Amino acid sequence: MRPPPHRLLPHVREADILGRKAFEFLSKNHLDLSPDNFELVHAVMTGRDKALRADFLALPKPVGQAALSILAQRFLPRRPMVSALKTTSEQAVGALEDLRKLLEGGTVTVAGSSDDGEDPMAALDVQLETCLDALQAVCKLVTAEPVEVAGQDHLTAQLSFGLPGYSALVQRLDDVFKEGMPEEGLSLMLCRIEGLEPLSRSGLVKVSDYMKNTLARFTHRLIAKNDAAYWTAPDELGLLIGASSETYLAQLGEKVSRVVADAEAIARKSIKSMPKLACRFGCARTDRPVPVAQLYGAARQSLQRAELTESLVPVFTGVSLDASTLRRYEALYGRRHRG
Known part of the structure; x- marks a missing residue:
């Protein structure tokens, strides 16, 4: 007898939970969301392959893509x-x-007969x-290559203006904490541009590049000289700001949203099928040195709350370093953070 459709079997429910955890691990550690990575992390979480689990736990923290790829080559079956x-x-x-x-x-x-006509x-x-x-x-x-939508070429007729990635953010934060905290505190504001990441999958990769280049170019005009901007994910802009005022940060978020809206309006004139974009903001603020992963994790949680509530203004979180947090991050990274 089949179970009711709204109730999952125990093994199906467990597989769903493990799948979500594997996806969350890859996202939080900025690892490629590839089938091999997902299968490998999922296999580690099931724990059936003891050798794989032991080798995975022995990897240096935080786990990098290179180390994960080596494990995948060793433990995942070949599928030619x-x-x-x-x-x-x-x-x-x-x-x-x-x-x-x-x-x-x-x-x-x-050869053939023409008798039948x-x-x-x-x-x-x-x-x-x-x-x-x-x-x-x-x-x-x-x-599985997407078909490029016509009418995008004019959008790329500009100088490319990229931004560094998450690893550069980590290095920058380490430098800031060594040099000394800004007097007004430090904030990491994340901006998720909803609808940006699927553009390349729908044949609008040039529009995606145009949006990113435009946002990168104008962001440098919006932030102070000592502040910095990063692509912390394919559709996530990270702003490291030497200020903690909610009013100032909210106004900065409004300016970023306006840049995205203006660029979207320009692209939509020639690309009618372009999906609607929206900006959501999550911000973590601190007045003392904290582990990078803690600051980013707090900003990411704030961003998720903003997305769930569809908030048009940033969601703010304060970050401090208590004993339990220090022990948790010391276990994660294998070293003590010096404040």
């Missing part, structure tokens, strides 16, 4: 099927196209066309 299917399909397409050229050039002739050459051509269509469809399935 898709690659082999793609290669075979491409070879078959090439062979059939070569045959068609030979037939069209008269190098190869087709059917042209054997035309019949073969139809069969070749059918085979080519089928094989090309297989190639598309195994490559």
Whole structure:
């Protein structure tokens, strides 16, 4: 007898929980959200492979992508099927196209009787066309490349202006804490641009680049000289600000939202299918040195609350370093943070 549809079986519920935890681990540690990474972390959490779990726990913290890739090569099963299917399909397409050229050039002739009124050459051509269509469809399935939407070229006619990533933020925070805290405190404000990350998957990669370049270029005009901006995730802008005033930070968030809205309006003039974008902000503030992971984690939690409540203003969190927090991060990183 089947269980009610709204109730999950225990093993299904457990798999769902582990899957969510694996995704959360990859996101928090800024690791690639790839099938191999997900499968590896999920396998570690199940604990069935003792050697894998032991080697994973022995990795230096925080876990880096290079170390995770090495584990994946050692422990994940090889799956050459898709690659082999793609290669075979491409070879078959090439062979059939070569045959068609030979037939069209008269190098190869087709034997057949014309008594029934059917042209054997035309019949073969139809069969070749059918085979080519089928094989090309297989190639598309195994490559899964999005079709670029027309009308994007003019959006990229500008100088590229990128921003450093999460590792640069970590280094910058370490330097700030060594040099001394700003008098007005320190804030890490995260801005998630909802709808930005799916652009490249829907054939709008040039629009995505345009939005990121525009936001990066104008962000430097909005923040002070000693402040800095980073891409802490593909759709997440991190602003490290030497201030803690809610009014000032909220106004900064409004300016960032306005830049995104203006750039979106320009892109939408030529790309009618462009999805709607929205900015959400989460901010962590501190007046003393704290572990980088703690500051970022607090800002990320604030951002999640802003997303859940669809808040148009930043959600703020204060961060301090107590004994229990120090022990937890000391265990995570294997060293004591010196404030």
